[in-house]
Amino acid sequence: MTEIPRRVWLEISLETLTQNYRKIADAVAPADVLTVLKANAYGLGVLPIARALAQAGASGFGVAEPYEALQLLPLGKPVQILSSILPEEIGPMVAAGVTLPVTDLATARLISAAAVRQGKTATVHFKLDTGMSRLGILAAEAPAVIRDACRLPGLFCEGIFSHFPFAYESGSELTNHQMDLFCAILDDLARDGITFAKRHIANSDAINNFPRACQPPFNVVRTGINLHGSFDTSGKRTLHVKPVLALKTRLTAIRTLPAGTGIGYGHTYRLACPTRVGTVSAGYADGLPLALSNRGYLLIRGVPCPVLGRISMDYTTVSLESVPDAAVGDEVTCLGGEGLHALTVEDWAALKNTHPYEIICSFGNRVERRYV
Ligand SMILES: Cc1ncc(COP(=O)(O)O)c(C=O)c1O
Numbered sequence: 482m483t484e485i486p487r488r489v490w491l492e493i494s495l496e497t498l499t500q501n502y503r504k505i506a507d508a509v510a511p512a513d514v515l516t517v518l519k520a521n522a523y524g525l526g527v528l529p530i531a532r533a534l535a536q537a538g539a540s541g542f543g544v545a546e547p548y549e550a551l552q553l554l555p556l557g558k559p560v561q562i563l564s565s566i567l568p569e570e571i572g573p574m575v576a577a578g579v580t581l582p583v584t585d586l587a588t589a590r591l592i593s594a595a596a597v598r599q600g601k602t603a604t605v606h607f608k609l610d611t612g613m614s615r616l617g618i619l620a621a622e623a624p625a626v627i628r629d630a631c632r633l634p635g636l637f638c639e640g641i642f643s644h645f646p647f648a649y650e651s652g653s654e655l656t657n658h659q660m661d662l663f664c665a666i667l668d669d670l671a672r673d674g675i676t677f678a679k680r681h682i683a684n685s686d687a688i689n690n691f692p693r694a695c696q697p698p699f700n701v702v703r704t705g706i707n708l709h710g711s712f713d714t715s716g717k718r719t720l721h722v723k724p725v726l727a728l729k730t731r732l733t734a735i736r737t738l739p740a741g742t743g744i745g746y747g748h749t750y751r752l753a754c755p756t757r758v759g760t761v762s763a764g765y766a767d768g769l770p771l772a773l774s775n776r777g778y779l780l781i782r783g784v785p786c787p788v789l790g791r792i793s794m795d796y797t798t799v800s801l802e803s804v805p806d807a808a809v810g811d812e813v814t815c816l817g818g819e820g821l822h823a824l825t826v827e828d829w830a831a832l833k834n835t836h837p838y839e840i841i842c843s844f845g846n847r848v849e850r851r852y853v
Pocket residue numbers: 517563564644683684685686703704705706707
């Protein structure tokens with residue numbers, strides 16, 4: 482069967498991604514950059530993104546769970562699970578050579594036993610809970626737990642890391658306190674000759690807001706959202722990274738409707754005068770936030786066309802009054818574009834009252850990912 486182009490597509494610029502990676506790597510050098518590609522590279526499609534980053538020089542990939550780790554192993558770079566590991570996942574992950582997080586002594590023992598059983602050495606990074614309160618060895622218990630774990634056979638204790646809940650808040654006391662705790666644990670362990678080749682705490686926000694988190698003793702940073710040219714909603718933006726994506730679709734119908742016509746579900750918009758309206762072939766199933774209803778705009782021929790009425794699952798209605806030459810089949814830019822009217826992930830996040838991560842992770846399944 483001949484392939485019919487999809488109605489809605491995400492254009493992802495691998496060149497911009499590569500430039501973003503280089504900007505991050507230059508900003509934190511000599512620290513290494515671990516690129517965080519969990520959740521299918523935040524929904525953008527993990528393999529093309531990983532290949533481009535590997536070519537750009539990424540030292541390794543960070544993921545959330547085993548399924549994601551296995552997808553990336555064929556690229557030949559170190560792959561590291563950053564969150565937790567369940568007992569039944571340990572054997573296969575040790576066999577595959579994935580770098581594993583140690584979040585408590587019991588996990589360290591299971592990893593050690595699996596490695597010994599398989600005649601292998603498992604590479605591990607100790608995950609410290611210095612204030613995120615999600616996963617990891619509590620700071621107060623860390624020196625004792627790590628000392629015990631380091632005596633176990635079959636482990637290569639390569640790294641130690643932690644995570645920030647407030648890295649977007651420059652000067653946040655908690656963030657500085659977390660780094661102090663981390664350093665105190667390193668000093669404590671060093672007295673017994675226990676040191677780690679890789680020490681990391683910074684995510685994208687910290688790279689922008691806490692230069693200290695990218696300097697010794699820290700020598701690796703983990704970045705996800707900055708690779709895509711986005712930032713958390715608050716906080717400084719010191720890196721000049723650029724958006725990598727544009728969400729596009731087609732104009733599927735044009736009609737002139739009379740004054741008084743109610744538009745879409747619930748008739749939340751009523752035309753004040755005869756209006757040329759366009760029906761655009763993308764809706765909330767594709768990732769358009771419902772919050773754009775009666776508030777956002779889409780770009781047709783570079784001209785902003787206000788959204789009329791409520792966004793539906795597959796379609797969005799816009800006013801074409803400012804773009805009289807619009808024609809059925811025209812390309813429509815829902816997100817992205819150039820110049821004054823460019824629509825950013827951050828604009829949508831503000832409209833939806835959420836953060837950019839949720840916007841990037843919310844593009845629908847039927848949206849084709851096109852790498853340009
Ligand atoms: C442990 C860990 N490190 C790093 C990151 C990357 O974060 P960001 O996308 O803000 O750079 C994440 C993502 O949430 C994470 O969970």
